[in-house]
Amino acid sequence: MFRRTKTETATTVPAEPQGKPGGKGRPTPSRKDAEAARKASFKKPRNRKEASAIRRDKVRTERAKMQQAMQTGDDRYLPAADKGPIRRFARDYVDARYSVMEFALPILLVVSLVGVVFSSQFLWLAGVVNLLFLAMILLIAADWFLLTAGLKKLIAIKFPKESTKGIAFYAVRRTMQMRRWRLPKPMVKRGEKPS
Structure with a gap:
């Protein structure tokens, strides 16, 4: 009379446990597992080969x-030279603006290449190349x-x-690096104010 039929039990699906909002998303390990993991982290290597493998990993x-x-x-894993809010602000400030220094190296390479290739044919070109070099240095x-x-x-x-x-x-x-080759990667767009 009060028994369930087999078809009823087969259709009911147990609900998956819902995690708490803001929870860590995994069950807490048992004390035994936690102690074993802690001891394994302090375990000394048996020989030099094992020690070097651990160090490499x-x-x-x-x-x-x-x-x-x-x-x-x-910021947690950046090298020491790039860490900190001031360095981040400086990176954002540099990345947000256009700069002559960013394009100086390619421009100077093109100017010097033109000077080397065509200066024997056009004698006046050597003077122009020198003026361009001086102008770039001033800029x-x-x-x-x-x-x-x-x-x-x-x-x-x-600050x-x-x-x-x-x-x-x-x-x-x-600033002297081209924008696409900068590391850490730029986080702001050109013209955007650094925060």
Whole structure:
């Protein structure tokens, strides 16, 4: 009378346990498993070969984390030279603006190549190449000054009590690279204000 039929039990599907919102998304390990994992992490290698393998794996995982951080801008795994909010602000400031220094190397290579190839045929071209070199050097110097002065001014406003030692050279070094080759990857678009 009160029994279930086999067809009723087959159709009822047990509901999957719902995780708490904000939970870690996996069950808590048992005490035995947690202690075994902890002891395994402190276990000393038996020989040099095993020790070097462990060291290689550790270096490989750290390098992979660092390469991923270079792509995503994750501050936890960046190299020491790129860590910190001031360095991130400097990167964003550089990446948001157009710069003469960014295009200086390709332009100077083209100008010098034209000078070398055609200077024997056109004698006046050597003077033009020299003038272009001088103009590029002056433009680079002006861009360098404007970049460092603007960056230091904004950092003094945004981070008043922080040290800005080496930040100008860091920004100039980043500016000299083509935008697509910069690491960590640019996180802002051109013309966008750095946050």
